[in-house]
Amino acid sequence: xxxxxxxxxxxxxxxxxxxxxxxxxxxxxxxxxxxxxxxxxxxxxxxxxxxxxxxxxxxxxxxxxxxxxxxxxxxxxxxxxxxxxxxxxxxxxxxxxxxxxxxxxxxxxxxxxxxxxxxxxxxxxxxxxxxxxxxxxxxxxxxxxxxxxxxxxxxxxxxxxxxxxxxxxxxxxxxxxx
Numbered sequence: 001x002x003x004x005x006x007x008x009x010x011x012x013x014x015x016x017x018x019x020x021x022x023x024x025x026x027x028x029x030x031x032x033x034x035x036x037x038x039x040x041x042x043x044x045x046x047x048x049x050x051x052x053x054x055x056x057x058x059x060x061x062x063x064x065x066x067x068x069x070x071x072x073x074x075x076x077x078x079x080x081x082x083x084x085x086x087x088x089x090x091x092x093x094x095x096x097x098x099x100x101x102x103x104x105x106x107x108x109x110x111x112x113x114x115x116x117x118x119x120x121x122x123x124x125x126x127x128x129x130x131x132x133x134x135x136x137x138x139x140x141x142x143x144x145x146x147x148x149x150x151x152x153x154x155x156x157x158x159x160x161x162x163x164x165x166x167x168x169x170x171x172x173x174x175x176x177x178x
Contacts, residue, residue: 029089035120040161044127046135047153048109050142057145058104068141072111072134073100079133080115080126090125093117098130102138109138112157122162128154 050058057063065071077098084092094117101112113130115123135151142149159167 027089029091030121032091032120035163037118037120038161039116039118040122040159041114041116042122042124042127042159043112043114043157044124044131045110045112045153045155045157046131046151047107048111048135048138049150049152050108051146051148054142054146054149055108057142058109063141064144065141068138069102069104069109071141072102072109072137075137076100076102076111076113076130076134080113080123080130082133083126083129086129087125091121093119093121093123093126095123095126098126100130100134102134109135111135111138122159122164124156124159128156 058068061067077100079086080095080098084090095115096118097114097116099114101110103110111131111134113127113134115126115130117123117126132151132154135154139149139151155169156167157169
C-alpha cells in the first residue's frame with residue numbers, strides 16, 4: 001500500500017519590504033543621521049539628438065541666444081546644486097564638486113556630469129539632475145532652429161561609496177539607453 005501523500009505545510013508569505021520613503025502610508029524623508037559620512041561620487045549622462053537645422057545653428061554659431069554648450073555646463077552645475085528642491089524627498093547635500101562634460105559629437109550633444117560629496121547619502125540624483133537640466137537648456141537654446149530635438153539616454157553610469165557599494169552601468173551604444 002502506498003504511503004498517504006503528505007500535505008505541504010502552509011508557508012507564510014514574506015512580509016512586503018518596508019518602504020523607506022513612506023511610513024504609515026505617509027511620505028517622509030529618510031533619516032540618515034546614523035549613517036557614516038563617506039566619500040561618494042556619481043556620474044550620469046544624457047544625449048541631445050540634433051536634427052540637421054539645430055546642428056547647423058550650433059555649429060555655425062548662428063544661435064541668437066548664445067552658446068548652448070556653455071549654458072548647458074552652467075545649468076548642469078546649478079541642477080546638481082538644486083536637486084533637493086526638484087526631487088521632493090532628496091536630502092540637501094554639501095556638494096564638494098561638479099564636473100560637467102558637454103561635447104558635440106556626430107550623434108549629438110553628449111552631456112556627462114560627475115558629482116562628489118562627503119556625506120551620509122549618495123549623489124546619484126544630483127548627477128542625473130545635472131545632465132537632465134543641462135539637456136533641457138540645450139533644447140531651450142536651440143528650439144528656434146528645430147522643435148524636433150530629442151533628449152534621450154539619461155542614465156547613471158557610475159556610482160561609488162555608501163552602503164550599497166559601487167555600480168558601473170553596462171557599456172551600451174552611445175545614446176541608445178539600451
